[in-house]
Amino acid sequence: MPLVVLDPTYSEETADWPLASAPRWLAGRTVGLLDNGKKNSDRLLDFMGELLLREYGVGRVVRARKGDPSRPASAEVMAIFRECDALFTGVGD
Amino acid sequence: MEARKPLLRSPTYRVADAFDANELFFRRGWTDGLPIIPPTEPAVASFLEEVGIAPDEIIGVEPVRGRRVTAEKAAINAVMAGCRPEYFPVVVAAIRAMCHPEFNLHGCTISTGGSAILLIVNGPVRRRLGMNATHNVMGNGNRANATIGRAVRLIIINVLGGVPGDLDRSTLGHPGKFTFCIAEDEEDSPWLPLAQERGIPPGGSAVTAFACVSPHQVMNEWTRDPRELLDTYVAAMRANMLTYSIYPGNYVLVIPKQHREVFVAAGWQKSHIREYVFERARVRRGEWRRVGKASLVGEENADRECCALSSPDDLLVVAAGGPAGGFGAVIPPWFGNKSMAVTKPIPA
Numbered sequence: 267m268p269l270v271v272l273d274p275t276y277s278e279e280t281a282d283w284p285l286a287s288a289p290r291w292l293a294g295r296t297v298g299l300l301d302n303g304k305k306n307s308d309r310l311l312d313f314m315g316e317l318l319l320r321e322y323g324v325g326r327v328v329r330a331r332k333g334d335p336s337r338p339a340s341a342e343v344m345a346i347f348r349e350c351d352a353l354f355t356g357v358g359d
Numbered sequence: 360m361e362a363r364k365p366l367l368r369s370p371t372y373r374v375a376d377a378f379d380a381n382e383l384f385f386r387r388g389w390t391d392g393l394p395i396i397p398p399t400e401p402a403v404a405s406f407l408e409e410v411g412i413a414p415d416e417i418i419g420v421e422p423v424r425g426r427r428v429t430a431e432k433a434a435i436n437a438v439m440a441g442c443r444p445e446y447f448p449v450v451v452a453a454i455r456a457m458c459h460p461e462f463n464l465h466g467c468t469i470s471t472g473g474s475a476i477l478l479i480v481n482g483p484v485r486r487r488l489g490m491n492a493t494h495n496v497m498g499n500g501n502r503a504n505a506t507i508g509r510a511v512r513l514i515i516i517n518v519l520g521g522v523p524g525d526l527d528r529s530t531l532g533h534p535g536k537f538t539f540c541i542a543e544d545e546e547d548s549p550w551l552p553l554a555q556e557r558g559i560p561p562g563g564s565a566v567t568a569f570a571c572v573s574p575h576q577v578m579n580e581w582t583r584d585p586r587e588l589l590d591t592y593v594a595a596m597r598a599n600m601l602t603y604s605i606y607p608g609n610y611v612l613v614i615p616k617q618h619r620e621v622f623v624a625a626g627w628q629k630s631h632i633r634e635y636v637f638e639r640a641r642v643r644r645g646e647w648r649r650v651g652k653a654s655l656v657g658e659e660n661a662d663r664e665c666c667a668l669s670s671p672d673d674l675l676v677v678a679a680g681g682p683a684g685g686f687g688a689v690i691p692p693w694f695g696n697k698s699m700a701v702t703k704p705i706p707a
Contacts, residue, residue, distance in 0.1 A: 271380050271397045273370040274389050274435045274517040276426055336466030336697045338423050359471070 289352050293323035298350035300339060301331040302357055310356045367400055367414050367431055384439070389517055391509065391537055395439035406434035409444040410451055410706075418451050419458030421519055423465035428454050432518045433510075440510035446488055446503055448705050449566055450510045453478050456568040456703040457511070463698040467570035468521045471528050474693035475535030476515075477571050477611065478508055479677055481554035482564025484705050485542040492544035494681035497574060497613070497688065508538030533573060541613070541679055548619060548678035550629050557702040564705040569611060569675065570698040571690045572603060580617070580685030585625045588618055589635050595689040596640040596667045601650045605642065606695025607669045612636070613688040615680030633671035640667035675700060 289295060297318055299311045311329065318324040330346045332339045335357075347353050374380040380397035384390050396402070407414055407430055414431035421428070430451070437450045457464045457476065467474045480490055491501035499505065515521035523532065533539075545552045554565035575598070579591040592612055612632070614622070622632065645661030647653065668674055680686065692698065 267376060269374050269376065269380055269397050269399055270371050271374055271383070271399060272367060272403055272431075272435045273372070274384075274398060274432065274439060274513065276432065276518045276520065277369070334697070336463055336470070336694070 292318065292352065294325040295351040296326045296328060296349055297324050298328045298330070298347035298353040300343070300347065300353060300355040301329065302355055303332045303335040304357050304359050306359060307335075307356050311354070314354060314356065367403060369431060369435060371400070388522060390439070391512055391516060393509075393537070395513075396441050398435040398438040402438045403431065403434045405444045406437055406442070406447045407431070409447050412451075419454045421458060421464050422460050424519075426519055428458065428514060428518050433514055436513040436517055437506075437510040440513050441502065441506040442510050443488075443502070443506075446507050446510075449478075449480060449484060449488070449503075449507050450514075452566045452703045452705040453507070453511050453568055454514060456566060456701040459701040459703075461699045462568060462570065462701045464519070467693045467698040468515050468519065469526050469528055470693065471530045472694055473529050473531040473533040473572060474570050474698075475533035475539045475572075476508075476511060477535065477569045477690060478511065478540040479553055479567040479569065479611070479675070480507075480540065480542045480564070480705075481545065481552045481559070481567070482705065483562065483707070484564035485545070490542035492542040492679050493547075493616075496541050496544075496679045496681070497539075504540045504542065505538050508535075508540030511540075512536055512538065535571070535573075539571075541677070544616070544678045544680070547616060547682075549623055550619075550676070550678055553675055553677055554702055556629065559702065559704055564707065565702050566705060567675070567700055567702040569609060569690070569700040570693040571611065572599075572693055574613070574688045574690045575599065577687050577689060578685055579687075583621055583624070585622050585627050585631075586635065588621055589632060590639070592687060592689055593636055593639045596636070596691070597642050599689065599691040600640075600642050600665065600667055601646055601652075603691060604694055605644065605647070605665045606697075607666050607673070608692035608695040608697070609673050609675055609700045610636075610640075610667055610692065611675045611677060611688075611690035611700075613677050613679050613690065615684060615687055616678075616682045617685045618687050619678055629676040630671070632676050633674045636674050637666070637668050637671040641665060669696065 315327045419428045488503040521527045559565040575595040
């Protein structure tokens with residue numbers, strides 16, 4: 267017998283969390299690097315920061331570290347990135 | 360896809376039969392790998408009527424990504440899991456517990472560590488639903504236990520995006536990620552039920568959610584001394600601290616009838632168990648040297664004493680298991696105190 271079944275998945279994601287448009291260039295821009303607190307994440311982001319300055323002409327790199335990789339960054343930490351044009355966050359391990 | 364129904368807002372799909380529905384759901388990655396009950400509108404509506412809440416009512420918000428679990432989506436997944444409508448209030452309460460910030464739902468469901476969510480049900484609802492608290496309590500065989508736990512996992516997959524290899528990055532996973540729900544054997548225990556110890560009034564029903572790693576089964580049938588019995592449980596906790604995670608958090612002890620008789624004969628309440636375990640479930644950080652973790656031990660911290668529990672109250676003692684056999688269980692936390700157990704009432 268034919269059935270009509272309901273979709274079990276979340277369907278409001280796009281409306282709730284629209285993606286920011288990606289910057290079209292990075293030269294001269296301020297880029298944030300958010301260390302998620304995992305072991306070696308600082309090394310990964312050190313490398314990325316150097317690469318962004320050297321290869322992509324980024325004007326300034328701003329760094330901060332989350333206290334706990336399993337929880338969101340605090341408002342204080344996010345405030346550090348207020349002037350940034352783009353933000354990278356990285357894992358380590 | 361058909362037009363939206365007036366009552367329920369989820370998109371609908373027309374399928375030939377239940378087998379076809381299963382193929383659709385498997386193809387779209389909407390199951391846990393097992394077949395599901397097709398979530399039809401009448402079935403979902405009957406679940407919502409059971410709890411008396413509107414389909415668009417938000418029963419929980421996952422605090423990190425802000426995803427909202429609506430009653431409608433929870434009910435769809437509970438139908439899929441094989442729940443009966445009368446089980447749904449337990450599922451709703453479990454979601455409310457899991458969405459409490461202390462539970463850290465995002466962390467414990469995406470972690471590389473293999474974490475499952477254990478649900479512990481207390482109160483009259485257990486008997487009303489025919490839940491199992493005795494033989495094979497952590498295993499198969501009871502519809503309510505099995506499908507309530509499964510419903511929670513399906514909600515994590517379908518509503519919160521906890522799909523293995525996608526948002527769920529667990530290295531090994533956990534067998535309890537299919538389902539992990541037990542009831543406490545309140546009828547055959549003189550102790551205060553877990554939920555009442557955690558603030559639920561006597562006569563009330565509640566569910567406690569706990570993000571945990573694998574249960575460690577312990578065996579001791581050769582003593583009548585409560586201290587010796589607990590030394591066996593403590594040894595398993597210490598082993599977990601050395602081989603898995605040294606950080607303090609909640610631990611669950613599942614204590615079967617045969618062990619409970621030893622404690623009761625000695626006049627021990629759950630509080631005595633908690634105090635004893637709190638004092639003894641400790642290791643020195645330097646002990647990591649003999650389990651292959653020497654690189655994490657420095658001269659300055661080798662003598663530091665690490666406790667499994669931050670306080671005696673962090674030990675959750677649950678009376679459950681079959682009437683014979685000296686087999687209990689230690690269920691360690693996912694990762695120290697990054698997720699704490701949360702208890703929520705189940706409306707009568």
